[in-house]
Amino acid sequence: MPSETFDTLTGTGGPVDFTTSTAAGEMFFDTLFRAATPQGFRAVASTTFSQPVLTVEGWDAANNTLVTTFTDSFNRQFQDGISDTGSGQLSLLATDSTLDDGAETIRFKIDDTYAFAVRLERKQFESITVGEEADQIVQMSGRGLVAEWEDAVVYPYGGLSQRPISDSRAFTWASPELSTTGWPVAVTELTELATQEQIDPPLHAPWFPPLGWPSNDLSPSWIWSRGQNSTNMPAGSSLFRSTFTAASTGRVSIFYTADSRCRVWLDGVMLSDWTSQPNERSFLNAYRSTPVVSAGNHTIAIEGDSQAWIEALPGSIRGLVVCAVYTGGVGGTFNSSSRLLMTDSTWKCLDYPSVYPAPTPGKILSTLLTEAQARGTLTGWSLGCTDTVDSAGQPWPVDAAYVFRVGDTYLSVLKALADVSIDFRARPAGKILDVWVKDTVTQATGVGFTAGTDILELEETLSI
Numbered sequence: 505m506p507s508e509t510f511d512t513l514t515g516t517g518g519p520v521d522f523t524t525s526t527a528a529g530e531m532f533f534d535t536l537f538r539a540a541t542p543q544g545f546r547a548v549a550s551t552t553f554s555q556p557v558l559t560v561e562g563w564d565a566a567n568n569t570l571v572t573t574f575t576d577s578f579n580r581q582f583q584d585g586i587s588d589t590g591s592g593q594l595s596l597l598a599t600d601s602t603l604d605d606g607a608e609t610i611r612f613k614i615d616d617t618y619a620f621a622v623r624l625e626r627k628q629f630e631s632i633t634v635g636e637e638a639d640q641i642v643q644m645s646g647r648g649l650v651a652e653w654e655d656a657v658v659y660p661y662g663g664l665s666q667r668p669i670s671d672s673r674a675f676t677w678a679s680p681e682l683s684t685t686g687w688p689v690a691v692t693e694l695t696e697l698a699t700q701e702q703i704d705p706p707l708h709a710p711w712f713p714p715l716g717w718p719s720n721d722l723s724p725s726w727i728w729s730r731g732q733n734s735t736n737m738p739a740g741s742s743l744f745r746s747t748f749t750a751a752s753t754g755r756v757s758i759f760y761t762a763d764s765r766c767r768v769w770l771d772g773v774m775l776s777d778w779t780s781q782p783n784e785r786s787f788l789n790a791y792r793s794t795p796v797v798s799a800g801n802h803t804i805a806i807e808g809d810s811q812a813w814i815e816a817l818p819g820s821i822r823g824l825v826v827c828a829v830y831t832g833g834v835g836g837t838f839n840s841s842s843r844l845l846m847t848d849s850t851w852k853c854l855d856y857p858s859v860y861p862a863p864t865p866g867k868i869l870s871t872l873l874t875e876a877q878a879r880g881t882l883t884g885w886s887l888g889c890t891d892t893v894d895s896a897g898q899p900w901p902v903d904a905a906y907v908f909r910v911g912d913t914y915l916s917v918l919k920a921l922a923d924v925s926i927d928f929r930a931r932p933a934g935k936i937l938d939v940w941v942k943d944t945v946t947q948a949t950g951v952g953f954t955a956g957t958d959i960l961e962l963e964e965t966l967s968i
Contacts, residue, residue, distance in 0.1 A: 556614050560594050562607025566884045567621060567649065567934055571607045579643075582612045582620045584929075589915070590648035592622040598629060598640035610646060611932055618932035622646035649930040650937065652885070654915040656876035658908050661771050663875075667753065668795045670773045675863045676905040677743055677854075678769035678805035681871050682863050684745050687852040690727040693824055714761045716790035718830070718838035724846035728808070728823040729855040737810045737823035743854040744806040748829050748845035752799045755833035756844065762808045763787035763822040769805040770795060778809070787824070794833040804829065804845065864900035865926050867891040869939060872914060882914070888931070888938035895938035896945060901925070 560580050562572040574580075574596055582592035592610055611621045625646040660669050661680065675681060729742035750756065760768055761779060764787075768776045775793040810823035829845040830838045854861070863871070866889045876882045888895035904925055908917055918928055927940045 563609040565608040589651040593645035621932040656881040656914040679772035680803040684852040690851040690853040694726040714790040726824040760827040862905040
């Protein structure tokens with residue numbers, strides 16, 4: 505008899521609730537009154553047995569319009585692997601209609617339930633001889649709909665023309681994709697920079713102009729995350745975010761320093777690692793980065809670290825960050841008219857977080873999908889999840905940071921996320937990707953069958 509192979513596995517994220525006319529939620533594969541379900545084999549009464557019917561349909565590329573039903577097809581089979589694209593195929597006699605039927609998506613249907621769909625990727629012609637008769641057949645095959653996510657690749661933040669540019673794409677607390685809504689504002693600790701020459705009383709604290717700071721512009725304030733005495737801050741790190749706008753593409757100068765130390769990102773790209781190591785005088789020197797930036801809005805992020813470093817300031821713990829952004833690079837004129845941003849109480853601050861936030865998997869995928877569709881790929885696709893909840897309505901975790909290589913395919917992004925955070929599956933109808941918090945939706949263990957297989961013998965084979 506023709507081979508009609510299918511399995512109980514319905515893909516990452518758990519089983520589809522298949523329904524037959526006689527027993528809801530169960531799939532029957534044999535004639536010996538035993539049923540194969542996603543949870544295993546079990547005996548059923550003969551009155552409830554029903555042989556499943558596997559049919560195959562051809563749909564358009566958008567998977568929204570039925571083109572044809574392959575009523576005379578044979579060797580029909582599909583397999584949907586966990587966190588993978590799956591595959592499917594069928595054979596039929598080669599006729600004019602099968603050569604040009606307009607179908608670009610193949611849906612497999614068990615009874616009245618769509619179980620799996622593939623995008624048609626290959627038509628292969630073969631000549632067969634049965635007795636004295638010769639004929640041609642065409643074999644159609646393809647991978648699961650998720651394979652289309654291999655057509656899109658990761659771009660840098662803002663696209664290829666955006667500056668600064670990096671060969672990686674980070675989704676962390678410092679990335680522009682993470683909203684700072686709900687973050688409190690920073691606290692201004694000191695409102696001016698004293699002159700370095702002042703010695704009576706002597707200034708041993710970091711608010712004199714650090715070496716290398718633009719001496720003709722002393723306006724930026726030293727900020728921190730809470731209004732306490734600046735000589736006795738709690739040890740630990742706080743996160744600071746703000747934005748500035750560049751009127752045109754060009755080089756800017758970003759000056760910064762901190763007590764005890766800091767590191768800096770621009771549009772999610774790290775500009776500076778820690779400005780000092782323990783027991784070094786970070787605050788005595790101004791640090792400067794001079795990146796080229798594109799015209800438009802930019803996000804600057806600073807992680808400030810406050811520690812009791814004895815050599816620098818005996819007996820005190822300080823939390824202070826200062827930063828200013830100016831147009832122009834080395835040799836520029838740095839004053840209030842060229843200043844684009846300075847630290848003040850408009851900056852947002854996350855006060856000594858125990859967990860560093862990051863964009864959720866839903867936010868990452870929605871961002872990447874929007875970008876891909878703006879570039880003309882993944883047309884028609886949507887997500888079954890949102891930025892805040894997965895496809896089952898469960899809240900996303902917010903503490904996992906991800907970094908992808910520019911040029912990675914979106915399918916590799918899905919698989920990387922699936923290693924640690926998500927399960928995913930494309931719905932057989934339309935182009936909707938469901939995404940769940942990893943290991944929160946029951947996943948079936950599937951195996952391929954041929955319709956009419958003796959399940960008792962299969963059980964014995966599997967147990968060997």
